[in-house]
Amino acid sequence: MFADEIGRSRRADYVGWRGRPVERHYSAARRALRRDIERRISAQTAMSRRLCETRDIAFLDLTHTDKVDPKRFWAVDGFHPGTFGYVVMADAIMHLLFDGAKE
Template sequence: MNPVRKTFLLSQALWAKYTVRLAPEAPGERHGIVSPSSFVPEASARPLRLVAIGDSLVAGSGVEHQDLALTPRIARKIADMVNRPVQWETHAKLGSTMRRVRYRFLPEVKGHVDILFICAGSNDVMARRSREDWLDDLRAVIEQARTRADHTIVCSAGQPHHSPKLPAMLRRELAHRIDWQTAASQRICREYGVDFVDVAHAELVSDFWASDGFHPSASGYEQASGLVVQAMSFLPEMTATIR
């Protein structure tokens, strides 16, 4: 990278680090159970178990309560699609990288899991972790996930490259890094036969951003949850076969 450009980027990154005030993790219980809107009791035997692990998008930063966050919204949509209750839980922390997912959150997941949702990447990009480290961690996470869950779906980074709080040059550099990370993640997920959802390149709803200009609002999480569920290729199979 051009030394002058590198200096500008580093200065903008430092400015953002000490200027942008990130929304905290949403308060509230990080587990729950939801029933489908048109619940037919005799159609179900047990709730499906959805476990989400990852960064602030899973922790619900940007909304006032966990009920408004990403994972329970995903659970509600799955419940309506398969007409079964969904029991959900999250293991997440603001600022988490894929390495934290690998060594902290995955080991916390115990027992049978129907759907494991993995969401991390933005912090790896912003921390300028090497591509080699990212690939190593993602592969290890997917390999472990497949031993813990019947179905796994991996989510891309969010959209820090579109954050209205960040300087333009920094946004462009983040976009370049996220483009690479997204393509690499898609390729690895295909290799392992797990689903991947690209939220990093989705056209955002007009009120996507929370008050911190960095995390999703309630509307943003609603949009993201729809993208995640649409990418779950296994849901029709689950509807037909799980009893």
């Protein structure tokens, strides 16, 4: 759903993208898209955490970590983990598997 298709009061809840963005609006659109993705990731993470808790499964949340500088963790697109991010995730998973640590 595009922002111009919904009421003013709800515009911040949606991100729309049509064609090539005007360069001066690109960073604002990228920030809005990032906020929308973070909101969705948070909802999915909360559901996953609850599901694991009900089944007594260890849950490792790497989407909300403050242990690493986000500028190093994410790839240049700002949405996917970069090389360093994958190293951090692999290390956390190995720690969970071999040391039995629970987040």
